Amino acid sequence: MRRFSTIRNVHERTIEAPARAVGALLDRLSSPQDPIWPAPAWPPMRFDRPLGVGADGGHGFVRYRVTAYEPGRRVRFDFNPPMSGHHEFVIEPLGRDRCRVRHTLEVKRRGPMLVGWVLAVRWMHDTVLEELFDNVERATGTAPSPVRWSPWVRLLHRLMWDRADAGDLPTGARLARAAFEWTDYSDAYQMRMRPGMPRDPESWRGVLRGASFPVVGREGGEVLLGEDAGHLDFRASILVDDHQVTLGTVVRLHNRRGRLYWAAVKRVHPFMARTMLRRIHRRLAVTAPTAAERAQQAAASPTPHGS
The missing domain is CATH 3.30.530 (Alpha-D-Glucose-1,6-Bisphosphate; Chain A, domain 4)
Structure with missing residues (x-):
């Protein structure tokens, strides 16, 4: 009988902006003008179609599909086999001009997969999520205290970078x-x-x-x-x-x-x-500008006449 360990990892941050504004950012996740996913420093999130139930893709070697989507509020991704579990973003209003963004990951892992999570994947996952929250704050007009990469994350990032x-x-x-x-x-x-x-x-x-x-x-x-x-x-x-x-x-x-x-x-x-x-x-x-900075630059650029 195989024994599995369930990994549960939760990140959340209170954003000083209306839930509607933050929800609009979430709805652009994985799009060409995605303002919050921390690419290019990390592999971009990409799907075979626009964000919505049934979209299949992922980021890097992590593959998943959209199984639930409530525009402006929630999106859930179920991992493709052989992984078992899901991760999701949820936005909770906390008043007129404040909300909470939460990301929850639950996945069943065993043996070497569990060791890989403990030694490497967890550290990079945590950094990606905190950088994503930094981008949410930037995109809503707040100057965050950017997450700092630990020496271990820097080493993992260098070792796992794409090959030519x-x-x-x-x-x-x-x-x-x-x-x-x-x-x-x-x-x-x-x-x-x-x-x-x-x-x-x-x-x-x-x-x-x-x-x-x-x-x-x-x-x-x-x-x-x-x-x-x-x-x-x-x-x-x-x-x-x-x-x-x-x-x-x-x-x-x-x-x-x-x-x-x-x-x-x-x-x-x-x-x-x-x-x-x-x-x-x-x-x-x-060293590239963040996703939020690029979105702001694009919004500030004048639209060519006739486009």
């Missing part, structure tokens, strides 16, 4: 593709963009931290850096679109010295490229 995936040089990397008449080596590594991350490729030039390669071209969402030498020519392409950022490399070899040099370098190049892209991806996510 290898792929082909995208067709959109036109500058890289046209850099040389022939190419002796090329590769590309991609990572998914998260809400709030910069789309300007210039913001990503720090991926080559420690290297002073000059910019040799710019076009659309691509910036091309590189340098020519007697033994080889090197180009690094940074391509950014709404879905992913790509770090691509193209190399042209000139002579035996270049072939010997690149034979040694290419053994560590994939590891270094993945590591550099992952590092700046995380840094830009952690």
Whole structure:
């Protein structure tokens, strides 16, 4: 007979704002203009349809579906198998201009899953919820005392950050593709963009931290850096679109010295490229404006004529 332990975790905060105003924020949860979920520092909440009963999705590796939704008041998510349990947000009015936001998680776990909760998941879960409450306060005009990450949370965050995936040089990397008449080596590594991350490729030039390669071209969402030498020519392409950022490399070899040099370098190049892209991806996510700040900036921006 399997023994399960029920984990119950509750976070709540009193908000100095009407329940109706806070409920309107809750209704935008998981939308492209979500003002409260703490992305991009944490994986965004995404569903296969707008928030409502039947929507299926989750955040990161945690998968769930919406099983109850009372607009402006409550939303419940039931975890997908093999997990068993749910989590939900509830807004309780406390008067005309005050309310309480509560998040409750109940899940049955056993064995290694329980150990994982105790050692890692709980710490990140608690931080995500407190940051979400910070965003609720920001969005309703209150300046919160932002939650501080403990050293353990910082370590877990770094260790569990997304990895770069290898792929082909995208067709959109036109500058890289046209850099040389022939190419002796090329590769590309991609990572998914998260809400709030910069789309300007210039913001990503720090991926080559420690290297002073000059910019040799710019076009659309691509910036091309590189340098020519007697033994080889090197180009690094940074391509950014709404879905992913790509770090691509193209190399042209000139002579035996270049072939010997690149034979040694290419053994560590994939590891270094993945590591550099992952590092700046995380840094830009952690330092990006909060969801509430982005929503406020969007609301303050003038609407283009005719839109």
